[in-house]
Amino acid sequence: xxxxxxxxxxxxxxxxxxxxxxxxxxxxxxxxxxxxxxxxxxxxxxxxxxxxxxxxxxxxxxxxxxxxxxxxxxxxxxxxxxxxxxxxxxxxxxxxxxxxxxxxxxxxxxxxxxxxxxxxxxxxxxxxxxxxxxxxxxxxxxxxxxxxxxxxxxxxxxxxxxxxxxxxxxxxxxxxxxxxxxxxxxxxxxxxxxxxxxxxxxxxxxxxxxxxxxxxxxxxxxxxxxxxxxxxxxxxxxxxxxxxxxxxxxxxxxxxxxxxxxxxxxxxxxxxxxxxxxxxxxxxxxxxxxxxxxxxxxxxxxxxxxxxxxxxxxxxxxxxxxxxxxx
Amino acid sequence: xxxxxxxxxxxxxxxxxxxxxxxxxxxxxxxxxxxxxxxxxxxxxxxxxxxxxxxxxxxxxxxxxxxxxxxxxxxxxxxxxxxxxxxxxxxxxxxxxxxxxxxxxxxxxxxxxxxxxxxxxxxxxxxxxxxxxxxxxxxxxxxxxxxxxxxxxxxxxxxxxxxxxxxxxxxxxxxxxxxxxxxxxxxxxxxxxxxxxxxxxxxxxxxxxxxxxxxxxxxxxxxxxxxxxxxxxxxxxxxxxxxxxxxxxxxxxxxxxxxxxxxxxxxxxxxxxxxxxxxxxxxxxxxxxxxxxxx
Numbered sequence: 001x002x003x004x005x006x007x008x009x010x011x012x013x014x015x016x017x018x019x020x021x022x023x024x025x026x027x028x029x030x031x032x033x034x035x036x037x038x039x040x041x042x043x044x045x046x047x048x049x050x051x052x053x054x055x056x057x058x059x060x061x062x063x064x065x066x067x068x069x070x071x072x073x074x075x076x077x078x079x080x081x082x083x084x085x086x087x088x089x090x091x092x093x094x095x096x097x098x099x100x101x102x103x104x105x106x107x108x109x110x111x112x113x114x115x116x117x118x119x120x121x122x123x124x125x126x127x128x129x130x131x132x133x134x135x136x137x138x139x140x141x142x143x144x145x146x147x148x149x150x151x152x153x154x155x156x157x158x159x160x161x162x163x164x165x166x167x168x169x170x171x172x173x174x175x176x177x178x179x180x181x182x183x184x185x186x187x188x189x190x191x192x193x194x195x196x197x198x199x200x201x202x203x204x205x206x207x208x209x210x211x212x213x214x215x216x217x218x219x220x221x222x223x224x225x226x227x228x229x230x231x232x233x234x235x236x237x238x239x240x241x242x243x244x245x246x247x248x249x250x251x252x253x254x255x256x257x258x259x260x261x262x263x264x265x266x267x268x269x270x271x272x273x274x275x276x277x278x279x280x281x282x283x284x285x286x287x288x289x290x291x292x293x294x295x296x297x298x299x300x301x302x303x304x305x306x307x308x309x310x311x312x313x314x315x316x317x318x319x320x321x322x323x324x325x326x327x
Numbered sequence: 328x329x330x331x332x333x334x335x336x337x338x339x340x341x342x343x344x345x346x347x348x349x350x351x352x353x354x355x356x357x358x359x360x361x362x363x364x365x366x367x368x369x370x371x372x373x374x375x376x377x378x379x380x381x382x383x384x385x386x387x388x389x390x391x392x393x394x395x396x397x398x399x400x401x402x403x404x405x406x407x408x409x410x411x412x413x414x415x416x417x418x419x420x421x422x423x424x425x426x427x428x429x430x431x432x433x434x435x436x437x438x439x440x441x442x443x444x445x446x447x448x449x450x451x452x453x454x455x456x457x458x459x460x461x462x463x464x465x466x467x468x469x470x471x472x473x474x475x476x477x478x479x480x481x482x483x484x485x486x487x488x489x490x491x492x493x494x495x496x497x498x499x500x501x502x503x504x505x506x507x508x509x510x511x512x513x514x515x516x517x518x519x520x521x522x523x524x525x526x527x528x529x530x531x532x533x534x535x536x537x538x539x540x541x542x543x544x545x546x547x548x549x550x551x552x553x554x555x556x557x558x559x560x561x562x563x564x565x566x567x568x569x570x571x572x573x574x575x576x577x578x579x580x581x582x583x584x585x586x587x588x589x590x591x592x593x594x595x596x597x598x599x600x601x602x603x604x605x606x607x608x609x610x611x612x613x614x615x616x617x618x619x620x621x622x
Contacts, residue, residue: 054420056427097599104602105557108362108423112553113598119550120595127588238546243431250424283438283542290432297424298413 005258006173012261013166020155029154035268036161037223039261041241042248043165043172044215046260047208049249050176052188057098057114059241060121061091061213065220066235070138071131073148080140080149084221091217092210094121099206115238122236137231140224149225157226164222168215169261176257184208188255216241239286244271247289251296253303262304329461334583335576336462342575343472344534348548349555349567350479351526357499357562358519361411361422365430367549369524373399373531374540375437378446388448388535389470396528403524404517411520412513430549437542445539453536467536474533478526479568486564495519499562550591554598 016032023029041058048055068090069083078086101113125132132138144150151157175181183204186194195201220241224230234240248267253259267289274285300307352366376395380386386394406429414425453467486492497505498515506512530548538544555574559566574594581593 054423100599100602108419109557111423112550116550116595116598120592123588123591127586243427281439282442283435286435287432287439290428290435293428293431294410294425297421297428301417301421
């Protein structure tokens with residue numbers, strides 16, 4: 001993580017802060033809010049990817065966060081700001097179910113368990129009618145103002161989710177460069193070696209899982225308040241909140257800082273655009289996603305960030321060799 | 328008592344199909360070392376294919392086995408040759424991404440072509456029940472179970488007795504040594520992938536008389552097949568068979584005695600418990616596990 005990258009992130013954040021001054025179009029702001037939600041979830045997903053773990057379970061944490069805030073708010077009258085904190089705690093607690101497979105299984109099998117976990121929670125959300133209102137879902141009251149994170153306009157949502165994104169990205173930068181981050185990166189390369197050096201890899205894995213889940217839960221809670229309707233098929237949607245964050249991360253560059261952000265910022269508006277322009281043709285947008293994933297993995301296994309680096313290195317070498325030829 | 332036996336029988340019948348799907352996955356796993364996240368989607372394709380043959384040319388599903396199975400075999404071979412083969416030396420994660428991309432593509436391709444509706448195929452006689460000692464089951468389910476078990480046994484025999492099976496076993500055991508002994512590994516990878524896909528094809532055809540086709544139906548079979556493989560031990564055919572039957576029984580017992588909505592939840596709970604108690608699977612793991620990521 002060079003200073004230049006941090007500077008770039010800072011500039012991007014500043015531009016994002018100033019955007020609503022220029023753009024007043026509610027639809028554009030809506031796309032921006034959705035994009036920020038995906039940036040948040042993808043960055044959270046990526047925390048695990050730094051350590052080499054591929055999770056497809058993040059829809060579970062997203063859904064738990066959404067349901068926590070909604071149930072507390074609608075059934076018990078708990079303020080949504082408090083609800084978001086509770087959502088983080090609940091998502092982290094739920095993630096501990098996955099700690100068992102995380103420590104027992106490697107690679108593909110953990111990924112599969114995480115996928116199965118989403119299915120289980122979705123079915124539980126449909127089943128537990130007294131708590132979740134089943135497949136009908138829960139509706140949160142609109143237009144309650146700042147104290148209840150519920151507005152008529154998109155601007156306030158925009159600033160709240162942007163603030164959340166800034167905190168999460170800052171945290172991710174800090175973590176990546178911290179001692180824990182070094183351990184995570186080393187664990188990705190050679191788990192045995194780092195364990196031999198005395199690093200408690202189990203604690204590292206479970207801790208990262210919990211933090212990643214808590215962040216995802218916070219964004220799930222925010223999304224619940226933003227969308228007003230919370231129901232199992234959407235909040236626990238594997239395609240929307242498990243596969244898509246993973247795709248964003250992979251396309252941008254899994255395990256890097258900037259990659260997941262770039263992936264989410266590029267892919268979310270693209271996905272929304274595909275969805276609305278081909279709204280009559282079901283499935284087309286995700287067909288393109290699937291193909292994009294296969295192509296990216298085949299041609300640029302390191303994602304866009306790595307592809308860009310390679311391209312620059314290649315151009316620089318080309319320039320140097322030209323110079324040599326000239327001499 | 329009859330009630331319990333009825334539930335057990337239903338579970339075993341269901342488990343036979345799981346075993347069939349899981350055995351295909353196990354071959355792909357053991358030989359090609361690919362964790363095929365699109366495995367259930369192959370089942371789904373076979374189901375739609377059978378449905379299409381039935382609605383367009385009124386081909387009886389059991390006859391369409393003769394068409395669907397070879398086509399699925401060829402699809403598996405092509406899949407290996409053009410998509411998976413170039414990934415052979417990549418990391419486990421990269422292989423996941425490719426098959427995951429494939430699964431996302433296939434699910435949405437089905438949605439694109441056929442929409443989200445449930446597509447059913449009705450075979451009158453297959454829906455009738457056979458009753459033995461107060462326990463009844465539909466002919467369709469019985470046929471699916473019997474064919475699945477026969478196929479699993481035939482595969483067993485093939486793996487132990489034929490040259491093809493021995494070659495596949497050798498590759499599963501040690502790819503590099505197999506290559507040094509002159510076994511054309513790449514060609515056998517295609518055969519293994521084709522076999523795995525053909526088995527999903529047969530499974531898809533066998534279940535369509537009692538299970539509707541829809542774009543996400545495969546996801547369920549992918550999860551079940553993986554759970555079976557983890558329970559039964561990687562590369563272990565007996566394990567896959569018993570694991571499949573076991574899972575079917577758990578699912579049905581939960582549905583009968585607790586709540587049909589919680590069947591999957593029970594399966595996952597059992598999965599977690601087995602992981603805690605016996606991470607190498609009920610029938611023991613081996614050194615092979617390390618390569619595909621099972622400890």
